Amino acid sequence: MKNIKYIFFILSIVFCLGQLNSTAQQLTLSNQYIVNKFSLSPAYAGLNENFEVFGNTRNEWIGVYGAPITNSISANGAIGKNMGIGASITNMQAGIFVNLSTSLYYSYHIRLSKTKFLSFGLGLGLLENHLDLNNSDAQSDPIFMRSGSKSTMPDASFGILFNSKKLHLGVSAPRLLGKRTENSLYSLWPYYQAFISYKLNFSKAWAINPTAIIHYPVDAPPFYDFTIPIIYHQKVWFTLIYKKTGDAGIGLGANLNSNFVLNYTVEWYEHGLAHRSGGTHELTLGWKISKKKPDQLKRNKKKPYYEWINK
Numbered sequence: 660m661k662n663i664k665y666i667f668f669i670l671s672i673v674f675c676l677g678q679l680n681s682t683a684q685q686l687t688l689s690n691q692y693i694v695n696k697f698s699l700s701p702a703y704a705g706l707n708e709n710f711e712v713f714g715n716t717r718n719e720w721i722g723v724y725g726a727p728i729t730n731s732i733s734a735n736g737a738i739g740k741n742m743g744i745g746a747s748i749t750n751m752q753a754g755i756f757v758n759l760s761t762s763l764y765y766s767y768h769i770r771l772s773k774t775k776f777l778s779f780g781l782g783l784g785l786l787e788n789h790l791d792l793n794n795s796d797a798q799s800d801p802i803f804m805r806s807g808s809k810s811t812m813p814d815a816s817f818g819i820l821f822n823s824k825k826l827h828l829g830v831s832a833p834r835l836l837g838k839r840t841e842n843s844l845y846s847l848w849p850y851y852q853a854f855i856s857y858k859l860n861f862s863k864a865w866a867i868n869p870t871a872i873i874h875y876p877v878d879a880p881p882f883y884d885f886t887i888p889i890i891y892h893q894k895v896w897f898t899l900i901y902k903k904t905g906d907a908g909i910g911l912g913a914n915l916n917s918n919f920v921l922n923y924t925v926e927w928y929e930h931g932l933a934h935r936s937g938g939t940h941e942l943t944l945g946w947k948i949s950k951k952k953p954d955q956l957k958r959n960k961k962k963p964y965y966e967w968i969n970k
Contacts, residue, residue: 689729690924691715691943692870693888693898694912697735697745699854699872700818700831701780704766705743710736713945720928721937725754741768743780755791760784760814774824780831782816786847812836812847825858827870851875866890888912900924908938920945 689698695713697703712734720726728751735745745764750757762784769777789809818831834850856870872884882903888910890896898910908926915921926939 688874688884689715689717689731690884690886690898690900690908690910690926690941691922692872693886693910693924694920694922694943694945695733696827697733699852700820700829701745701764701782701816702766702778702818702820702829702831703743704735704745704764704780705737706766706768706776706778706820706822708737708949710734710948711945713943715941715943717939717941719936719939721940723936726936727751727753735764741770742766743768745782747784752791756788757791758786758788760786762814762816764816776820776822778818778820778822780816780818780820782814784814785811786814787811827854827856829854848877850877864892866893886910898922898924900926902926917949918947920947 691713692699695711695715696706697711697713698715713732715729715731715733717729718726719728729749730751731747731749733745733747735743737743743764743766745766747760747762747764749760752758762782764780764782766778766780771777787809788811813836815835816831816833817835818829820827820829820831822828830851830853832849832851834847836847836849852872852874854870854872856868858866858868860866867887867889869885869887873881874883875881884903885901886898888896888898893914895913896911898912900908900910906926906928908924910922910924912920912922920943922943922945924941926941928936928938
């Protein structure tokens with residue numbers, strides 16, 4: 660059993676070394692955008708005139724020793740009539756590799772009509788990569804002990820978004836800066852993405868909100884994610900997930916009440932070491948506070964604002 664555990668550790672280290680010098684390590688890919696659009700682009704900060712906090716945990720390749728585990732928390736809200744601010748902290752650990760990023764965001768929203776907006780967002784922060792040298796497996800390897808154990812660099816992001824009551828169309832750069840560090844295991848490259856979603860109502864009870872995301876890494880071929888949430892009465896939803904690699908998944912979510920939202924997804928893999936795992940599991944919990952009281956919203960059902968936050 661100990662030998663099997665060590666083999667899994669070596670395989671995960673090889674994988675992480677490759678990822679740290681390629682695209683997939685650039686950003687943690689997540690499904691939380693199903694309920695937290697702010698995770699897609701800083702342009703979403705404060706857009707709904709709510710204050711929102713989201714916590715997210717993603718555990719990849721259950722059963723594989725050293726597989727990535729990511730935890731994050733983000734918050735955003737409106738300031739004034741046309742602006743928003745936000746912040747996020749993300750920690751990802753894969754074996755002995757640890758990435759910690761923190762960012763602050765600002766957005767500006769231009770109203771084109773009663774239900775159409777053009778939004779811009781900017782994020783600035785820091786990204787720290789380091790080795791967990793307290794790990795007993797790392798201490799026995801002279802290569803890791805000689806490597807630079809810590810690297811800190813600036814981080815920046817940008818986003819442009821057009822959105823109406825049903826359509827969301829945007830481009831963003833989750834990472835604008837690129838850097839290769841000397842005498843270190845870490846390198847980073849700019850990363851871009853484009854996304855579109857459209858909400859289609861079949862009746863007062865049923866709707867779908869398909870979302871497609873195309874990722875454009877600088878140093879690798881583009882790839883895509885596609886999700887289809889099937890929504891019932893804006894209260895519960897079932898999500899179908901498909902990705903270019905052939906990976907697929909499902910999700911379940913619910914508005915627990917007027918303030919809390921919960922979403923869970925699981926993904927399965929067709930190829931590689933991940934195929935032998937228990938899949939990737941992700942849980943998102945959100946807390947939303949509206950600036951307007953529920954009784955005010957009920958009295959103004961005909962107004963665009965009520966339609967917007969209940970899109």
